[in-house]
Amino acid sequence: MLHFSRKPFAMALLLSLNSVAWAASETPDTSAVVKPVDAVLQDRQVELLSYDGSVQLLNTPGNNAPQSSGVVTLANTLRTLLPLHEQWVLRGAEQLAIRAQGKESKLGLPAGSYYVPSTARLSDDGTVLALAAGHNGQLHAMRWQTTKGLQPLIPAGKAHISGVSDMSNDGRTIIGWYQASPSDLTRGFMWTEAGGFTPLPAMLNEPVFTSADGNVVLGEHYRATLKSLQQNQQAQAFMNSMPFDGQDEFGYYEVVAVSHDGQRIAGYVAHTAEPVWQPFLWIADNGFTDLDSAGLLEKPQNGAEPDFAAFRQRIIKAAGMSASEAFTPLSTQAVLWQVGKGVELLDGMESSAGLSRDGKQAFAYSALKPGQSFEMPQLWRFNAKGRKNLHDVIAEPDVYLPIYGMSEDGSRVWLSVNGDTESRTVLLVDAALHEMPSEPEELVLGGTSRDAATSALFVQDLEQGYPVMILRDNQLFAAGDQCRAGDAALLTEYLKISANGKVIAVNKENATCLQTLQP
Known part of the structure; x- marks a missing residue:
């Protein structure tokens, strides 16, 4: 499960075109890394993979949310209430299905349903799915289990709308947000299999990330009123x-x-x-x-x-x-919460950027000072040893640095370096730039394994059909010709990799291709 910030800068549009500056100097050997294609699923698209890739959340390609007045109003409401992370992007959900052992089980959402794809989470074993879904302008935080089907996470009458943000690896802890009434700001919640629904401290308006065990939460506090959030959205x-x-x-x-x-x-x-x-x-x-x-x-x-x-x-x-x-720019504060320890404000940080799955390293963006409107927020890492400005490691203060993936302990971090005219992706190992192999070539990072040691990329070349490459142990391999997207690559939705780094999913225009990599 990749943890990365979706902070809505205009430059974030470059995220889908991140170029990785290296490639193999010779024709890559595919025999050591690629097995034959496991399946080609017609009229299906992979949304999520379980830890080993054996279970998939599927949808139909290009399944956009219905454009009814209720859906448009909901999207605008989400854009207003939660301006830092793009939860207002909705996708059609009535065709969502879990595929396990070659068989599909539909979630059972009604016609006209939609969901928030960016925050949907699948447990490691693929038996639990957390998602925010609804229809007719509604949105509810939900949990799906193979044995119980869909269930709401918030008791009836407690929320006007609600959503999920993240989930523990085992699916037994889910964090999210809810709006008690249309006149309220959002507030975070935690749902556990043992204890059910519990509101998080009021200061946590939007929890964003949680640790693998669900005991650490990173998110935002909004120093705002509903009126100021509406004004901020209009501006x-x-x-x-x-x-x-x-x-x-x-x-x-x-x-x-x-x-x-x-x-x-x-x-x-x-x-x-x-x-x-x-x-x-x-x-x-x-x-x-x-x-x-x-x-x-x-x-x-x-x-x-x-x-x-x-x-x-x-x-x-x-x-x-x-x-x-009179307009007052939105003011936010990054907040860290831990079970048994309470709330900690990350001093000088305006928004969360990522959390290692062991919960020991938090990443956040610094707040801009007055008069710095054209400056880039700096990306900082927080751990037991203190804080470190990762822009200093990159030595480029005027770029935006979203996190694209990281290892469980946060020691290996993929960063997108987005400047005014170009973007590239770099790997930090122990907060130092990692040397990449061979000669430069345009590659796009599709995803990385949970240990960040195996990454799936594709060549941004229409004539070649967007061939897939695998970076493992600092060596680049071609994934073969079986799973190219041809001339219809879905770019940011094109390529996914399982958390164990052994299965890739390549989404084409009208099909998806599942392929197993060698150990």
Whole structure:
């Protein structure tokens, strides 16, 4: 099970195109690593694999969630309540099935159902599935067992909507979140086979990761109200539209106010040629409108700092907004919770990035300081020896570093290095850069085993049909021609590897291919 952050920076779009800078200098030998194809499943796609790959969670390819008004409203609600990790991405669920010993068992979800694929978890033995699923605009944290079928994790009447975040290896402990009523923020919960549902401390608004035994939880606290989260989502949607993209005369911009209905956004933008800041008003149906009455802000001739506070007040007044519509950027705090030890705030950290399965190493992103809007949050590792800035190891402070996979003890960590113009993937071993074999070539990391010693990759080459490569013990092998995706690779959904590193699943346009690797 890979633990990696899904923090919604625009640069996270590069994640699906992570290039790994190495390849074999000679034609790889496949005989030592690949067995014949075990199965080709028509009209199926692998969503999850059990530890040894013998059990699979299957779906139909391209099974998108129905686009009803209820589903759209739910997605917007999730985007507002849980802005740091992309739980609003939904997929159709009525065809979900567990395949074991060559036979499929449908989960039994009704027509029109959907689920959150990014947080679904399968136990090591494949007998327990945790997922957030629903229909008609609802969402519920659920557990499926081969012997009991589907069961809700939260008692009736306690939650308006709910979801899961992670699960212990044995499936007996599940963490997730719930919203008690439409006017509340979310709160974390833990469900155990022995004790059932228990709310986590109120400070844990969104638990994200848990350890293999379920005794350690890493997540976020939101210093927010429901109103400020709604305002944050409206401002984020505006920023995600890249409103000044391609306009070289403009540079840094700041949102100053968001109207109560979200239809008007006011702010200012810097001119690149001179120290002048220009106010703007954006209206949803009409686009940009000048705010001439607010005036320009110019840098004083005596070299003093411009009075941005007064400028913001002028902008709010000129836009016809009130002080209650002034925009305050979202503030969050990374939180670590342990059974018997309680809550620990990770000082200076704004969001969780990953947790080793032994629970001994936590990873988090540092909070930006005022005026650092264009800086990248730094990735830090926390353990019993203290903290370490992993950007210092990479020696590139201005890149985004999502975690793509790690070993159970956190000693081996795959990182995506996402810069302005390119991205690549690196491996850290004991917080030091690991030397990779041979010559550079464009490879994309599809997944890694639980010990991070075996990784599945594919060559980003349409003409070759996206051939699969296996990196094991620092040697690169070709996985053969049987499981290529042809010209219809599903990119980020294309390639998966079991936790023991012995089975790969290659999703094609209308089929999935299961292949066993040699010991």
